[in-house]
Amino acid sequence: MDRLARAWLARLDVELPAARELRRRLHAEPRLSGQEQDTTDLVLTELGVAGTPVAGTGAWVRVGPPGSSIGVRAELDALPVVERTSVGWAASGVAMHACGHDVHLAALVAVLRAAAALPTGLLPQGVVGVFQPREESDASGGLDVVSSGLLADQGVRAMVGAHVHHGVPAGSVSTGAGAINAAYDGFEVTVTGRGGHGAYPESARDPITALARIALGLPGLVRTTVPGMRPAVISVGTLRAGDGAANVIPDTGLLLASLRTYDATDRERLRARVAEFVTATAQAAGCVGTTRVMPGEPVLSNDPVLSRGTDRWLGALGLRAVEPIRTLGSDDFAYYAERVPALMCFVGVHDEPGLGVPSLHDPEFLPPDRAVGDVARAMIAAWLGAADMLAGEDDHVHLRQ
Numbered sequence: 001m002d003r004l005a006r007a008w009l010a011r012l013d014v015e016l017p018a019a020r021e022l023r024r025r026l027h028a029e030p031r032l033s034g035q036e037q038d039t040t041d042l043v044l045t046e047l048g049v050a051g052t053p054v055a056g057t058g059a060w061v062r063v064g065p066p067g068s069s070i071g072v073r074a075e076l077d078a079l080p081v082v083e084r085t086s087v088g089w090a091a092s093g094v095a096m097h098a099c100g101h102d103v104h105l106a107a108l109v110a111v112l113r114a115a116a117a118l119p120t121g122l123l124p125q126g127v128v129g130v131f132q133p134r135e136e137s138d139a140s141g142g143l144d145v146v147s148s149g150l151l152a153d154q155g156v157r158a159m160v161g162a163h164v165h166h167g168v169p170a171g172s173v174s175t176g177a178g179a180i181n182a183a184y185d186g187f188e189v190t191v192t193g194r195g196g197h198g199a200y201p202e203s204a205r206d207p208i209t210a211l212a213r214i215a216l217g218l219p220g221l222v223r224t225t226v227p228g229m230r231p232a233v234i235s236v237g238t239l240r241a242g243d244g245a246a247n248v249i250p251d252t253g254l255l256l257a258s259l260r261t262y263d264a265t266d267r268e269r270l271r272a273r274v275a276e277f278v279t280a281t282a283q284a285a286g287c288v289g290t291t292r293v294m295p296g297e298p299v300l301s302n303d304p305v306l307s308r309g310t311d312r313w314l315g316a317l318g319l320r321a322v323e324p325i326r327t328l329g330s331d332d333f334a335y336y337a338e339r340v341p342a343l344m345c346f347v348g349v350h351d352e353p354g355l356g357v358p359s360l361h362d363p364e365f366l367p368p369d370r371a372v373g374d375v376a377r378a379m380i381a382a383w384l385g386a387a388d389m390l391a392g393e394d395d396h397v398h399l400r401q
Helices: 002-028 037-047 101-116 141-147 207-217 220-225 264-284 304-317 370-400
Strands: 052-054 058-063 069-075 126-132 156-169 172-174 178-181 183-192 232-241 252-261 288-295 300-302 320-322 342-350
Touching (some): 002 101, 002 304, 037 101, 058 101, 058 141, 069 101, 101 126, 101 370, 156 172, 156 304, 156 320, 156 370, 172 370, 183 207, 207 220, 207 264, 220 232, 220 264, 252 264, 264 288, 300 342, 304 342
Parallel strands (some): 069 126, 156 342
Antiparallel strands (some): 058 126, 183 252, 232 252
């Protein structure tokens, strides 16, 4: 495996200049969830292959021998964020790669191109690159990829991925066994009252007042529902009511919020508490409150054997393994981890990470060009860790036979 690592790394160095340029092109032309076909076409053009469609606007590519394989995922979609960086290749519209998916895509292209250039027979398993749509959407692209049967059809026995992270030092990678990302649920709250004149609120039923109380109260439900040593958070992302008039009380208002938990019991209890709180708070204002739960991905858990194996390879590929970080972020990579052993690596981007630096989803979040190479090397390290794990499993089976 050492010979493979050296050869793959050498070929990767050849591919990285083009990959960094590709990253900038991807960053300048982001596409929102479900609209990623242009992005898919671009990465496949750079790979020089047609690819096979999956999950609508996604695609997968295979390199290496037939039979069993190890999958590597990168996400295609951007966020509805208006960019506030000053680089010449900044996005100019209402979408932005504010979560680093442009970096992940360019890195995976470099990894696959480098793998395709390796001598025949050097790869012990196939490499299946998955360019996944709709990671940022409630309509999960990861779930659709898993449901498509791709993993079984291509003999995928493990899945790996790498994600840039503002909380990890540059040149470092965090893996960590067990749960590393939270389960996710979305909420759509509608409050219905009765509109009226702003001068006569006593004659109306004001949904804005009720909606504001709900928005302020939702985060506090965690404190009164979940034991303090178990992580959970509720965040409100959207408040919408009225049509721009200062003197008109509207009929309805809308709120969108997210719930993130690590414990299944906490998840169910908080879902119920949110609905109860919305109903009671709206009723106290003379309104009607309804809650629609939009279930999301489960907890993302890293395979412990795969985590240890990857950490052993990181140093050989010029990266540092650091203490695991476990966050209340969520990722539909969790669906892959429910089917096969999986590992998500967090790759550092800031020399001095901390509260003062732009974070994921920030309109100023912009990983440096070196992140493309770091993410690519983390993907290869994770792939090698998975190959070691599968070789050990196969040896065990042979011994039993």
